[in-house]
Amino acid sequence: RAESGNELFLRRRINKRWERLLRDILENRFDKQVILLSKAKNQWSSDIEAVDTKGLESPATQDLKGIRLGPDSCESILLPVEVNHKTVGVLQLESKIAGRFVRDQFREYEYLANIFGIVWNQWCLKISLRERVKEQTCLYSIARLVAHSQWTLNDVVRQAVEIISPGWLYPEIAVARIVIDDLKFESFDFMSRVQSLQSDILVDGKKRGYVEVAYIEEKPPLDEGPFLAEEGKLIDAIAGELSFIIKHKEDREKNQELQTQLQYANQMAVLGQFAAGMAHELNDPLGSILGFAQLILKNPELPTQIKQDVDKIIAAALKSRDIMKKLDIFTGSESSTRTRFDLNEVIEDAFQSLRPRFQKTDIELICDFSDNLPVIYADRSQIIQVLIHLVVNAVQAMTEGGELIIRTSAEPGTVIITVEDTGVGVPAEILENLFNPFFTTKDVNEGKGLGLSIVHGIVKSHGGTIQAESDLGKGTRFVIKLPA
Numbered sequence: 001r002a003e004s005g006n007e008l009f010l011r012r013r014i015n016k017r018w019e020r021l022l023r024d025i026l027e028n029r030f031d032k033q034v035i036l037l038s039k040a041k042n043q044w045s046s047d048i049e050a051v052d053t054k055g056l057e058s059p060a061t062q063d064l065k066g067i068r069l070g071p072d073s074c075e076s077i078l079l080p081v082e083v084n085h086k087t088v089g090v091l092q093l094e095s096k097i098a099g100r101f102v103r104d105q106f107r108e109y110e111y112l113a114n115i116f117g118i119v120w121n122q123w124c125l126k127i128s129l130r131e132r133v134k135e136q137t138c139l140y141s142i143a144r145l146v147a148h149s150q151w152t153l154n155d156v157v158r159q160a161v162e163i164i165s166p167g168w169l170y171p172e173i174a175v176a177r178i179v180i181d182d183l184k185f186e187s188f189d190f191m192s193r194v195q196s197l198q199s200d201i202l203v204d205g206k207k208r209g210y211v212e213v214a215y216i217e218e219k220p221p222l223d224e225g226p227f228l229a230e231e232g233k234l235i236d237a238i239a240g241e242l243s244f245i246i247k248h249k250e251d252r253e254k255n256q257e258l259q260t261q262l263q264y265a266n267q268m269a270v271l272g273q274f275a276a277g278m279a280h281e282l283n284d285p286l287g288s289i290l291g292f293a294q295l296i297l298k299n300p301e302l303p304t305q306i307k308q309d310v311d312k313i314i315a316a317a318l319k320s321r322d323i324m325k326k327l328d329i330f331t332g333s334e335s336s337t338r339t340r341f342d343l344n345e346v347i348e349d350a351f352q353s354l355r356p357r358f359q360k361t362d363i364e365l366i367c368d369f370s371d372n373l374p375v376i377y378a379d380r381s382q383i384i385q386v387l388i389h390l391v392v393n394a395v396q397a398m399t400e401g402g403e404l405i406i407r408t409s410a411e412p413g414t415v416i417i418t419v420e421d422t423g424v425g426v427p428a429e430i431l432e433n434l435f436n437p438f439f440t441t442k443d444v445n446e447g448k449g450l451g452l453s454i455v456h457g458i459v460k461s462h463g464g465t466i467q468a469e470s471d472l473g474k475g476t477r478f479v480i481k482l483p484a
Contacts, residue, residue, distance in 0.1 A: 138167030362401025397423030
């Protein structure tokens, strides 16, 4: 067999002249001055001493192993086996009878060597085709994973790990690992790897992880190393497919999130228009009811029972007017007075009115205020109203006590308020509707479902955003961002 740069490695040592002769054949080095060359440029001589084998004294030849004549052999022929004009091996013919090999038959021997070259080439092509089919099947299977739109990225990567190993030369000992961000998926027994090949996963030019294929047993090195050159290209292609899948999945999730936000914005716009119209239509009749009821009370001869009924009418009208005012806040149609102020000071003022509520509970208040907070331009009373609503909600969620954390921080051009509790948390289906007007999980007499919608309306009217996050059994977090 010829391996690694046409070096010949066989089982037994031969003498120096045989070494040189074999090296000449493998490296296509022949002296044109010899007595006879065949048409295929092979040397013919009846005496090995007549064969010119100069210039091969090098350390590389000192360890050369090859074929030597058997103890009963007196003649031998060494013929190069070629594929595409490249020597891949040597065919040796021996004879125990002198004169068996004659010049007239030499072309037949060369023809036999050519047949071996053709057979070897066909075998190599067959093996190469088999490996290419395995590689393309592997790539195709990974590419098809993107079609499973209902699968999460974790599902896709976990399946990809199982697909990769069969694409390698020795699939029975091949294992794979894929690392993406903080996620890691690997084949069973991956930690026993002894030889590995790796390729980075790049998404928009940024490294997000890598894919690694390894063998758990040592294999004889090939010309290219422990892995085929094509396998190096294959793992790069797999990394490319995974990059595409990651980007596709993330883009799809972003689009779904944007569609949800757009749908929510449309719903809120419709609700806002409805609330604004309803408030406008009801304010005038409520004003009339309240005015006439107050006039009735001025009658000194009014019977006691009627006076009590009129008081109930006035109380109901005032309550309705308060609801209309809250709807005005939600729709942003209420006028406000804005000034520049320090947010930390406003939070301290808001807590002054809430301290009695905390004294009756086992809730610990933790304040973490940024020292370098820029001032904001906002309606002071409305910001206090936002804080009171959020704090009251947090207290109601911690019936058995806990921690209420108020944190302020800043980003360029933005002030951030975080209100976090360690209460029972909010289920996902409720979290989606948290800021909708009249949505409440409380009993009929405990709330109208306007508190958080008012908070949302105030924050939005100030050009800010509010986001709710919750873990069941761990608590809820509200993050408000206001322009500074």
